[in-house]
Amino acid sequence: MELIWSGLVEAFKMIVQLDNEVLQITLLTLQVCLISTFISTLIGLPAGMVLAFKNFAGKQLILLIVHAGMGLPPVVAGLWVTMFLWRSGPLGDLQWLFTPQAIVAAQVVVSLPIIISLTYSAFKKIDYALILQIKSLGPTTAQKVYMYIKEARFGIMAAIMAGLGRVLAEVGAAMMVGGNLRGETRILTTAMVMEVSRGNFHIALALSFILMAIALIITFILLHLQQRRFTP
Structure with a gap:
């Protein structure tokens, strides 16, 4: 309990004193996580919708890969991204390795299958009778997409929260x-991880409390949007 308490005290000090390094680390964490989640949602939402409503050759194989990707070990994703971004790799000219852009790329790789899979499931849960009713109204493509998203909004927000987590x-x-x-x-x-390896458990605990606070705040905001965004 003493270690936990010292971690809480240290976290409070870091926040109150606006420690420059902790502030920079926190802001960078927010930046890369929000950007990667946004990119994954931007790709994953339409991909999940297409997989749910369209039939085409290779669909089952894509679904198999996407569902399997939900359990992709992060180090495997990191290895592949590293190889692609290495100087002699296909994307080596970008010079992204050991930059925030590389972290965003790796995070997109690990979060995209989760968002695609869960949005696919959310759209598949829409009642077929409701789908027929929507089609009978003769909506435009944009109106149809909006109504599908409205009906699947709880599952979509759950997918985004899972990807962000x-x-x-x-x-x-x-x-x-x-x-x-x-x-x-x-x-x-x-x-x-670095602070634990150095034996600075109180600092590691302080950072963990800051990370948990960020997760709680963002989750609260997303839950609020989930309840309110599409309310008639």
């Missing part, structure tokens, strides 16, 4: 592609 907790891939460089690619999870 995955990237907030991500450490292996971020460490591999980002290098945990001070002032450049160090985020809360990689900083916690």
Whole structure:
């Protein structure tokens, strides 16, 4: 209990004193996690809708890959992203390795299958009779998409929260592609691992409390949007 209490005290001090390094780490964590979740949602939402409502060759194979990707080990994602971004890799000219962009890329790889799979499930749960009713109204494509999203909004927001939770907790891939460089690619999870390896458990606990606070605040906001955004 003393260790937990010291962690809480340390976290409070860091927040009140606006420790520059902790502030920078926290802001970078928010930046890469929100950007990667946004990109994954931007790709995953239409992909999940297409998989739910369209039939085409190779659909079952894609679904198999997407569902299997939900359990993709982050270090495997980090390895592949590292190889692609390596100097001699296909995307080496971008020079993204050991930058925040590389962390975003790795986080998109681990969160995208989750968002696609869960949005697919959300759209598949829409009652077929309701789908026929919507089609009978003769809506435009945009109106049809809006109504489908409205009906599946709870599942969609759950998918976004799951994707965000995955990237907030991500450490292996971020460490591999980002290098945990001070002032450049160090985020809360990689900083916690580093502090634990140094035996600074009180600092690691403080960082964990900050990370949990961020997760709770963002989840609260998303839950609020889930309840209100599409209310008639």
